[in-house]
Amino acid sequence: MVLAVPIRSAPRTPSIFGLSREALVGLLSERGIPPYRAKQLFSWVYRRHVRSPEAMTSLPSALRAELPSWLDFSLPRVASLLGTSDGDTHKFVLQLSDGASVECVSMRTERRLTLCLSSQVGCALKCSFCATGLMGLRRNLTAGEIVAQVMAMGDHHAWRDDRFNIVFMGMGEPLANLGAVLEAIRILHDPEGMNLGARRVTVSTSGLVPQIAELAAAGLPVGLAVSLHATTDALRNELVPVNRRWPLAELLPAARAYGRATGRRVTLEYTLIGGVNDTPEDADRLARMARELPSKINLIPYNPVPGLPYARPDAEAVDAFARRLYPQAPAVTVRNTMGGEIWAACGQLGGLSPA
Ligand code: SF4
Structure with missing residues (x-):
């Protein structure tokens, strides 16, 4: 028997540009990351215009490495x-x-x-x-x-x-x-x-x-x-x-x-x-x-x-x-x-x- 499985597109990685700082804090806390990291991310992205997590040197290297897997920094x-x-x-x-x-x-x-x-x-x-x-x-x-x-x-x-x-x-x-x-x-x-x-x-x-x-x-x-x-x-x-x-x-x-x-x-x-x-x-x-x-x-x-x-x-x-x-x-x-x-x-x- 073949079961009809509804095809669902994979959930999209959220774009950082669509997240308020409060929403970003929520996303970070789900991963046990302290809220002040949201402030640092906002500063990198919106003040220094850096969008490569690798270059965000105030963040721990483990966080820099994992960020792109659950947060999208790309622009259209x-x-x-x-x-x-x-x-x-x-x-x-x-x-x-x-x-x-x-x-x-x-x-x-x-x-x-x-x-x-x-x-x-x-x-x-x-x-x-x-x-x-x-x-x-x-x-x-x-x-x-x-x-x-x-x-x-x-x-x-x-x-x-x-x-x-x-x-x-x-x-x-x-x-x-x-x-x-x-x-x-x-x-x-x-x-x-x-x-x-x-x-x-x-x-x-x-x-x-x-x-x-x-x-x-x-x-x-x-x-x-x-x-x-x-x-x-x-x-x-x-x-x-x-x-x-x-x-x-x-x-x-x-x-x-x-x-x-x-x-x-x-x-x-x-x-x-x-x-x-x-x-x-x-x-x-x-x-x-x-x-x-x-x-x-x-x-x-x-x-x-x-x-x-x-x-x-x-x-x-x-x-x-x-x-x-x-x-x-x-x-x-x-x-x-x-x-x-x-x-x-x-x-x-x-x-x-x-x-
Ligand atoms: S039709 Fe044009 S002018 Fe009218 S609301 Fe839409 S975008 Fe504005």
Whole structure:
């Protein structure tokens, strides 16, 4: 008789990048290893950027020898790396252990390095102007896969920047994968490790109202960016379909409550699409919304995506919209588009690459 045995894949070795220090202490204690070794490991990995246990000389040699058998220190393979001609922006495609790939972007300005992270492979929310939305949702990323994006980009920049910002504005809706996003932020925030301040982190959302409250309750005063893109429900239903579930009358109070709970101004992201949402009336409504909450407005001239019926407004139209806003709104910036030539700009992540 042949017994049918369910085939189970071998349990994967946990990645150190997905473990908080507390979780690492738990893993170590199962093996009779004292908790302070977790602190040492965090220091090696996140402060000194050493990932070969053999080189972690403050650990006993027996521990160094056994660590790789039950803890994975490897990063996803960089399957592709594209840089802009000015060298300021790089788009990384990382190949994950199940073969999926995810994109992340580093952007350097005179003032700082910003790392733009993905939270999902693809996205379910189907914003009508976005390349990632065209992919549909393939899966959520784990906390370890999110932290690994920071490590891969930091390696590329040789950890020259003692301080940098991270923004969850890559592929996916971060608040649809809030558990992993929060876990990753906590790992990066750990004072014994990278010690990345919560004020250096911005989480963007297209408007998942209940999760905005959950994020506020998490006790990490990270910045919140709301991808607004329209000032009427009719247009927002079209551009950001999740608006049908949580319309502006629910989203804006949730954003206001977030700002009050964290003491931080909420960023209203507004992608300016030529002939779609760039009228003077749009500017007036946007200014009114911005005045109702502690906020700043970030205007993003649209970055075209092949196959989508939207165009970038010309420079005069962007300027006119911004000028209409300036006297009425508390703070307005126009985002200097970075990475358009390598399909790394906002809304362009989704397997696109230059011809
Ligand atoms: S804009 Fe953000 S939320 Fe909308 S489809 Fe793209 S990745 Fe998803």
